[in-house]
Amino acid sequence: MTRVTVVNPNTSPELTDAIVAAAQRVCGPGVTVRGVQPSDGVPSVESHTEEAIAAVGVLDQVRRHQADTDAYVVACFGDTGVNAAREVATCPVVGMTEAALQTACLVAHRFVVVTLPARTVAHSDRVIRALGLEHRCRVVAVDVPVAELVGGSTHLLDAFAEAARTAMADDGAEAVVLGCAGLADLVGPLSEALGVPVVDGVAAAVGIAAGLVAMGLNTSRANTFAAVELP
Amino acid sequence: MTRVTVVNPNTSPELTDAIVAAAQRVCGPGVTVRGVQPSDGVPSVESHTEEAIAAVGVLDQVRRHQADTDAYVVACFGDTGVNAAREVATCPVVGMTEAALQTACLVAHRFVVVTLPARTVAHSDRVIRALGLEHRCRVVAVDVPVAELVGGSTHLLDAFAEAARTAMADDGAEAVVLGCAGLADLVGPLSEALGVPVVDGVAAAVGIAAGLVAMGLNTSRANTFAAVELP
Amino acid sequence: MTRVTVVNPNTSPELTDAIVAAAQRVCGPGVTVRGVQPSDGVPSVESHTEEAIAAVGVLDQVRRHQADTDAYVVACFGDTGVNAAREVATCPVVGMTEAALQTACLVAHRFVVVTLPARTVAHSDRVIRALGLEHRCRVVAVDVPVAELVGGSTHLLDAFAEAARTAMADDGAEAVVLGCAGLADLVGPLSEALGVPVVDGVAAAVGIAAGLVAMGLNTSRANTFAAVELP
Amino acid sequence: MTRVTVVNPNTSPELTDAIVAAAQRVCGPGVTVRGVQPSDGVPSVESHTEEAIAAVGVLDQVRRHQADTDAYVVACFGDTGVNAAREVATCPVVGMTEAALQTACLVAHRFVVVTLPARTVAHSDRVIRALGLEHRCRVVAVDVPVAELVGGSTHLLDAFAEAARTAMADDGAEAVVLGCAGLADLVGPLSEALGVPVVDGVAAAVGIAAGLVAMGLNTSRANTFAAVELP
Amino acid sequence: MTRVTVVNPNTSPELTDAIVAAAQRVCGPGVTVRGVQPSDGVPSVESHTEEAIAAVGVLDQVRRHQADTDAYVVACFGDTGVNAAREVATCPVVGMTEAALQTACLVAHRFVVVTLPARTVAHSDRVIRALGLEHRCRVVAVDVPVAELVGGSTHLLDAFAEAARTAMADDGAEAVVLGCAGLADLVGPLSEALGVPVVDGVAAAVGIAAGLVAMGLNTSRANTFAAVELP
Amino acid sequence: MTRVTVVNPNTSPELTDAIVAAAQRVCGPGVTVRGVQPSDGVPSVESHTEEAIAAVGVLDQVRRHQADTDAYVVACFGDTGVNAAREVATCPVVGMTEAALQTACLVAHRFVVVTLPARTVAHSDRVIRALGLEHRCRVVAVDVPVAELVGGSTHLLDAFAEAARTAMADDGAEAVVLGCAGLADLVGPLSEALGVPVVDGVAAAVGIAAGLVAMGLNTSRANTFAAVELP
Known part of the structure; x- marks a missing residue:
C-alpha cells in the first residue's frame, strides 16, 4: 500500500x-x-x-x-x-497546482484555470510561470471567498461554467483546472456542462x-x- | 485493472x-x-x-x-x-518525454536530459519548448546510435554518468532524465552512481x-x- | 534558372x-x-x-x-x-509557414494569422513558438473545412476580413498571414479591403x-x- | 524625513x-x-x-x-x-533582491548575481524569473554558509572576485549583484578589484x-x- | 546636493x-x-x-x-x-520608461501602460521586452498627438481613465504607467479617479x-x- | 528589374x-x-x-x-x-541582421552569431530578442575593431573559425551568421573550413x-x- x-x-x-x-x-x-x-x-x-x-x-x-x-x-x-x-x-x-497544470497539458492544447477569489489570480500565475506554462493557459476568477465552499461548491456551477465558457470562446481553452482545493465536487457537473475535461489538482x-x-x-x-x- | x-x-x-x-x-x-x-x-x-x-x-x-x-x-x-x-x-x-520532463520538475529545481545520438538533441528541445521548460533543464547527448542499446544499456553507464556530472557541475542539474526508451536498465546504476533521481519516461x-x-x-x-x- | x-x-x-x-x-x-x-x-x-x-x-x-x-x-x-x-x-x-511568419515580421510590428479550420490553430502555434514569435502575432480561425477552398477562396473574403479587422482593433495587428496553402487568391482582395499587407506563405x-x-x-x-x- | x-x-x-x-x-x-x-x-x-x-x-x-x-x-x-x-x-x-536586479539593469547590459550558499541559487532564480530578467543575468554561488558573514565578509573577497571574473569572461557579465544581505562591506573592495559596478540590494x-x-x-x-x- | x-x-x-x-x-x-x-x-x-x-x-x-x-x-x-x-x-x-516600468512592478502584480499616440505602442513594447516585463503589463493608447499636451493634459483625464479601467477589468491591471513625458499633471486626478497607483516615469x-x-x-x-x- | x-x-x-x-x-x-x-x-x-x-x-x-x-x-x-x-x-x-537571423533559422536548428568588436554583442542581442530567437542562437565576438576590415577580412579567418568551432562544440551551433557588414569575403573560406552554412546578412x-x-x-x-x- x-x-x-x-x-x-x-x-x-x-x-x-x-x-x-x-x-x-x-x-x-x-x-x-x-x-x-x-x-x-x-x-x-x-x-x-x-x-x-x-x-x-x-x-x-x-x-x-x-x-x-x-x-x-x-x-x-x-x-x-x-x-x-x-x-x-x-x-x-x-x-496540487503543479499536478493540475501538468495534467491539463496532457489532455488539452490550451486550458483555463478558474480560481477564487479574484485576488489570488497572482498566486496561480506564480506557479504557472515557475512551470513555464504561460503559453498554455490563462487564469480567471470567480470572485467569491473560500468560505463559500463550506458545505460544497456545486452552487457555484453556473459561475464556473460561465467563466470557463468565456475562456473557451475567447482564448481557445479546451479544458478547465479548478483553482482551489475545495472544488472537487464540481468536477462531474462542470465537465458534464461543458463537455471538456475538468481537473481537480488534489486527485x-x-x-x-x-x-x-x-x-x-x-x-x-x-x-x-x-x-x-x-x- | x-x-x-x-x-x-x-x-x-x-x-x-x-x-x-x-x-x-x-x-x-x-x-x-x-x-x-x-x-x-x-x-x-x-x-x-x-x-x-x-x-x-x-x-x-x-x-x-x-x-x-x-x-x-x-x-x-x-x-x-x-x-x-x-x-x-x-x-x-x-x-514518455512529456511524462519524464514533468516528473523531473517535481523532484529537482534544474535537471539534465541525456539523450542519444547527438543529432536528436533538437527532438528533445522541441518537447521541452512545447512544455515551456527551457528554464528548468538542458539537453546533452551521448553520441552513440540506438543500435548500441540492443542487449541493454548498462555498458553506457560511464558515458551517462560523465555527461550528467558535467551538467551537475556546470549547469546546476539536480536530476537526470534518460532521453531514450531503451535505457530503463540505467535507472538503478546511474542513480546510485550520481546520488540523484534518474527518470525513465516510460515508467x-x-x-x-x-x-x-x-x-x-x-x-x-x-x-x-x-x-x-x-x- | x-x-x-x-x-x-x-x-x-x-x-x-x-x-x-x-x-x-x-x-x-x-x-x-x-x-x-x-x-x-x-x-x-x-x-x-x-x-x-x-x-x-x-x-x-x-x-x-x-x-x-x-x-x-x-x-x-x-x-x-x-x-x-x-x-x-x-x-x-x-x-510556407516559417516563410510567411518571417515575411510578416519585416512589414509589421504585430500581425494576425488567419487560419482554417479552427482545430488547426495549434498547428500554427507550434511553428510560431519554434520561431519565437509569440510576441509578434496571434492566430485566429475562420472555421470552415479546407474542402471549401476547392474552386477558390474569394467567397471567404468577408469572413477573413472580419477576423482580421477584429485582430487589428483588439490586438494591434498591422498585417495578415493567410494560414492555409489554398488562399493565394485572397491576397489581392483582402489587402485591398483592409489596406494592410497580406502574406501568402507559398509565394x-x-x-x-x-x-x-x-x-x-x-x-x-x-x-x-x-x-x-x-x- | x-x-x-x-x-x-x-x-x-x-x-x-x-x-x-x-x-x-x-x-x-x-x-x-x-x-x-x-x-x-x-x-x-x-x-x-x-x-x-x-x-x-x-x-x-x-x-x-x-x-x-x-x-x-x-x-x-x-x-x-x-x-x-x-x-x-x-x-x-x-x-532587496528586486531592487538589486532593477538597479543592475540600469548600469549594465548583462550582470551576474553572486549568492551564497549554493543551495540558494534557486531562490535568486525565482525573483529573476518573476521580474523577467533571465536574459540579463545568471546566478552563481560562493558555497559558504551565511554564518561565515558574522564579523564581516571581506575575507570572501577573492572568492567573490573569482566567481565574478568567470562570469565576466564566460557570460558577458558587466556588473555584480551581491546575493546576500550581509555583504555590503564587499561593495568597495570588489568594485575596486573588478572595475565594474557592484550592487548591494539593501542600499x-x-x-x-x-x-x-x-x-x-x-x-x-x-x-x-x-x-x-x-x- | x-x-x-x-x-x-x-x-x-x-x-x-x-x-x-x-x-x-x-x-x-x-x-x-x-x-x-x-x-x-x-x-x-x-x-x-x-x-x-x-x-x-x-x-x-x-x-x-x-x-x-x-x-x-x-x-x-x-x-x-x-x-x-x-x-x-x-x-x-x-x-523614464525603464524607471516607470520598474516602479510599477513594485506596487502592482500587473499594470497597464497608457501611451499616446497609438502608433507609439511599439516603442513601449520595445522597452518592456528589453526588461522582460511582457508578463506584467500591456500597452494601450489614447490616440491623440503629443501636441495636445501643450498647456497640460488634464483634459485627457476621461480618456485615460477609460483606457485604464478597461485594462483593469479585462487584463487585471492594478496600476497605471503614464506613457509620455508630458502627463505628470494627470498623476493626481487619475489616481484619485481610479484608486490605484499612477506612475510618472520622469519623477x-x-x-x-x-x-x-x-x-x-x-x-x-x-x-x-x-x-x-x-x- | x-x-x-x-x-x-x-x-x-x-x-x-x-x-x-x-x-x-x-x-x-x-x-x-x-x-x-x-x-x-x-x-x-x-x-x-x-x-x-x-x-x-x-x-x-x-x-x-x-x-x-x-x-x-x-x-x-x-x-x-x-x-x-x-x-x-x-x-x-x-x-541585414534580421535577414541573416531568419535565413540561419532555415538551415540550422541552432547557430552562432560571430560579431565584432566585443562591445557590440548587445546590439546583436537586441535584434535577436526583437525576433524572439534567443533559443536558436548565441552571440560571440572576435574582439577587433571594424577598422581591421579595411582591405578585406580574410586575415580574420582563423579567429572566426575558432569562435565558431567553440560554439559548435559547446552550444550545438550548426551554422554561422557573420555579425558585420564587411565580412562577405569570409563566407567562402569560413564555410569551407567549418563545413557548415555561413550567412552574410547583406546578401x-x-x-x-x-x-x-x-x-x-x-x-x-x-x-x-x-x-x-x-x-
Whole structure:
C-alpha cells in the first residue's frame, strides 16, 4: 500500500475531510489517502499573508507524519510551502497546482484555470510561470471567498461554467483546472456542462505522488532541496 | 485493472519487451502493461525522417488496440505521433518525454536530459519548448546510435554518468532524465552512481496514464484534438 | 534558372495547380516553379493525424524529384514534414509557414494569422513558438473545412476580413498571414479591403528558397539535419 | 524625513546593525534608516524552510512598526515575505533582491548575481524569473554558509572576485549583484578589484523605497495586494 | 546636493519646464533638477524617425552638461538615446520608461501602460521586452498627438481613465504607467479617479538616478557601455 | 528589374563598394544592387552612440533615393535605423541582421552569431530578442575593431573559425551568421573550413527585399510604421 498524506494548509478539518473523500474516490487501488491540517493557522488561504502563515503549518504537519507516509500532497492552490516541504519531508511532495497544470497539458492544447477569489489570480500565475506554462493557459476568477465552499461548491456551477465558457470562446481553452482545493465536487457537473475535461489538482497530485513512490523517486538532495531539519 | 498499452514506435519487438518489462516493475498494483510495435517502419528513431515514418506506425497500432486498452503510452523520446494519437485514440495518450520532463520538475529545481545520438538533441528541445521548460533543464547527448542499446544499456553507464556530472557541475542539474526508451536498465546504476533521481519516461508515463484513467480524464475533444478517423 | 519544387502535402492536384499558378505570378525572373503532390495520402491536412500521414508523402516526393530541383517548398500551413525533408533533400527546404511568419515580421510590428479550420490553430502555434514569435502575432480561425477552398477562396473574403479587422482593433495587428496553402487568391482582395499587407506563405517561401539557392546555402549537415536516406 | 524600516528576516541583531550601518552611508539626505528583526525565527535564511519561517517574522515586524515607518525594506536575498508584507504594510515595501536586479539593469547590459550558499541559487532564480530578467543575468554561488558573514565578509573577497571574473569572461557579465544581505562591506573592495559596478540590494532598496514615498506611491490595493490584517 | 539633469529629447522648452516642475515637486530633499532640450531637432517624438533625430540631440545635451551634472534622466517614453547616452555621459543615465516600468512592478502584480499616440505602442513594447516585463503589463493608447499636451493634459483625464479601467477589468491591471513625458499633471486626478497607483516615469527616474549617485554607482565601462567620445 | 539600394550607415565608400560587390555576386537575375552611404556621420558603427548618429544618415539616404529604388537594405549589423527607415521609405526596408537571423533559422536548428568588436554583442542581442530567437542562437565576438576590415577580412579567418568551432562544440551551433557588414569575403573560406552554412546578412537581405517587391508587399501603414516625412 502506498500511503499518501494530503496536507490541507488551512485549519478546517471539514475541508480536509471533503478533500480526502474526493481524492479517495479516484486514487486507484494500492493507494491510501489520509488528510491532515495544522491545528494553528488560518481558516483559509486567500492572500500572500495567509500563504505565509499556512506554509509554516504545512511544514509542521510534514514533520509529524513522516513515519507513516510514503508521499505528501499539499492541497492548496498556489502550492504554498511545497518547496520547503520538499526539504523537510523524507519522501516526495507534490503540489496540487503543479499536478493540475501538468495534467491539463496532457489532455488539452490550451486550458483555463478558474480560481477564487479574484485576488489570488497572482498566486496561480506564480506557479504557472515557475512551470513555464504561460503559453498554455490563462487564469480567471470567480470572485467569491473560500468560505463559500463550506458545505460544497456545486452552487457555484453556473459561475464556473460561465467563466470557463468565456475562456473557451475567447482564448481557445479546451479544458478547465479548478483553482482551489475545495472544488472537487464540481468536477462531474462542470465537465458534464461543458463537455471538456475538468481537473481537480488534489486527485491529480495523489496519483502522481503514488507514481513517484512506485518508481522509487524522491526529491533530489543534490543542492536546492538538500534535507533541512525544522528548527 | 487499468490496461496501459505501450506503443514502441520502432519495429523491434525486443525493445518493446525490454520497455514493457521495465515498466511493469514500477507500475504499481492495478495496472497491466502491454507492449506493441508497428510491423512496418523503422528499426530505430534517430532523425526527423524516422520520426515521420514511425508516427504513422504509432497511429496504426493505436487504432488496432482500442478495444482492450484504457490508455496509451508512446515510448519514443521526442513523443513522435503523440498529438496525432490523441485524435485517433478513444482513451488518454501520454508521451514518455512529456511524462519524464514533468516528473523531473517535481523532484529537482534544474535537471539534465541525456539523450542519444547527438543529432536528436533538437527532438528533445522541441518537447521541452512545447512544455515551456527551457528554464528548468538542458539537453546533452551521448553520441552513440540506438543500435548500441540492443542487449541493454548498462555498458553506457560511464558515458551517462560523465555527461550528467558535467551538467551537475556546470549547469546546476539536480536530476537526470534518460532521453531514450531503451535505457530503463540505467535507472538503478546511474542513480546510485550520481546520488540523484534518474527518470525513465516510460515508467513515468505509465503511472501518469493510469492516473488519468483513474480520474476519468480523457483528451479534450473541444477543438484541437477532436476525434479523427484514420483513413 | 532556379528550379523550385512546391510539394503540396495533400493529394489534390487541383490544389497543387492553384498553388503553383499563384506562386509563379510573384516569383520573379530566373525562377521556375513546379508543383507535385503525393499519390497516396489525405485529401486535406486538418489534423495532427493528417499531418502525420501527409509528412510521409512529402518525403516521398522529395526523394523523387531531387535530380531536377534546386530547392523545395512545403505548401501546408503547419510545415508538416519540413524538418524531415531537410534531412532527405539534397537542397534547401522552406516551409510556407516559417516563410510567411518571417515575411510578416519585416512589414509589421504585430500581425494576425488567419487560419482554417479552427482545430488547426495549434498547428500554427507550434511553428510560431519554434520561431519565437509569440510576441509578434496571434492566430485566429475562420472555421470552415479546407474542402471549401476547392474552386477558390474569394467567397471567404468577408469572413477573413472580419477576423482580421477584429485582430487589428483588439490586438494591434498591422498585417495578415493567410494560414492555409489554398488562399493565394485572397491576397489581392483582402489587402485591398483592409489596406494592410497580406502574406501568402507559398509565394514568400518560393522567393526565400530561391534566395538560399542564389547564396549557395543549403541545410547544415553538422548534426540535426545530417543527411538521411529514406528506407 | 522619510523613515525607512529595514526588516532583517533572521534573528541576528548584529546582522541588522551591519545592514543598517551600510545603508545609512549611502541613503542620501532626508532619509533615516532603522533596522528590526524578529525575536523568534531562524538565525539565517539558507533554505526554503527557513524562508517560510522567516516570512512570518517579517510580517510580525511589519505590523509592529507601522506607526513610525514610511516604507519597509526586506533585507533577505530571495525577498522572502515581500508580497505578503505588501498586504500587511500600510506603506510601500521593497525587497532587496528586486531592487538589486532593477538597479543592475540600469548600469549594465548583462550582470551576474553572486549568492551564497549554493543551495540558494534557486531562490535568486525565482525573483529573476518573476521580474523577467533571465536574459540579463545568471546566478552563481560562493558555497559558504551565511554564518561565515558574522564579523564581516571581506575575507570572501577573492572568492567573490573569482566567481565574478568567470562570469565576466564566460557570460558577458558587466556588473555584480551581491546575493546576500550581509555583504555590503564587499561593495568597495570588489568594485575596486573588478572595475565594474557592484550592487548591494539593501542600499538600492532604501533609495527606491524613499523614492516611492516622495512620489506618494503605495502598493496598489486594487486586487492582489488589497490590505490584509494579520490574524 | 545631487544635480539631476533631465534631458527632454524634443525641442520644446515649455515641455521641459513642465516636466522639471513636476519632477521637482516629488524629488525629495538633497536633489536639484534642471531641464534641458536640444536646440535643433523635432517638436515631439511620435515615431521611430523622430526618435532617431531626437537621440542625436540627447547626446549633444549630455555632452554639454557633464561638468555640472551628477546624473541624467532622459524624458521621453521609449527611452530614445538612453543606451548611447550611457556611453557618452560620465555619470549615470536613467530612462523614464525603464524607471516607470520598474516602479510599477513594485506596487502592482500587473499594470497597464497608457501611451499616446497609438502608433507609439511599439516603442513601449520595445522597452518592456528589453526588461522582460511582457508578463506584467500591456500597452494601450489614447490616440491623440503629443501636441495636445501643450498647456497640460488634464483634459485627457476621461480618456485615460477609460483606457485604464478597461485594462483593469479585462487584463487585471492594478496600476497605471503614464506613457509620455508630458502627463505628470494627470498623476493626481487619475489616481484619485481610479484608486490605484499612477506612475510618472520622469519623477521615478529622478529618484532612481539620485539613488545611483548616492550609492556611487555609474554605468559599467566593462564592455557594452565603455566610454565613447561624441565625434 | 528590381532595384535594391543598400544603405551603408557609415561614411566609408570603400566599404559600400565591397558590400555591393559581394551582394551582386549572389543576388540572382532580375535584381540590381546599388550602394550608398551618408556623406556625414561616422566611419564605423561600433557603439550605441555611433548607431544613433548613423541612423540619421540612413534616413537621409533613404529620402534621397526614393525615386529610383524598389527596396532598401540597411547594411549594418544591429539594424540601426531600420524601423525609422520603414516610416520614411516608400518601399520595403530590410535589415541585414534580421535577414541573416531568419535565413540561419532555415538551415540550422541552432547557430552562432560571430560579431565584432566585443562591445557590440548587445546590439546583436537586441535584434535577436526583437525576433524572439534567443533559443536558436548565441552571440560571440572576435574582439577587433571594424577598422581591421579595411582591405578585406580574410586575415580574420582563423579567429572566426575558432569562435565558431567553440560554439559548435559547446552550444550545438550548426551554422554561422557573420555579425558585420564587411565580412562577405569570409563566407567562402569560413564555410569551407567549418563545413557548415555561413550567412552574410547583406546578401540575405537583398534576396528577401527583392522577394517582397516581387510579391508587391510593402511596410504596413496601419499604425506603427505609418508614413513619416523627414523634417
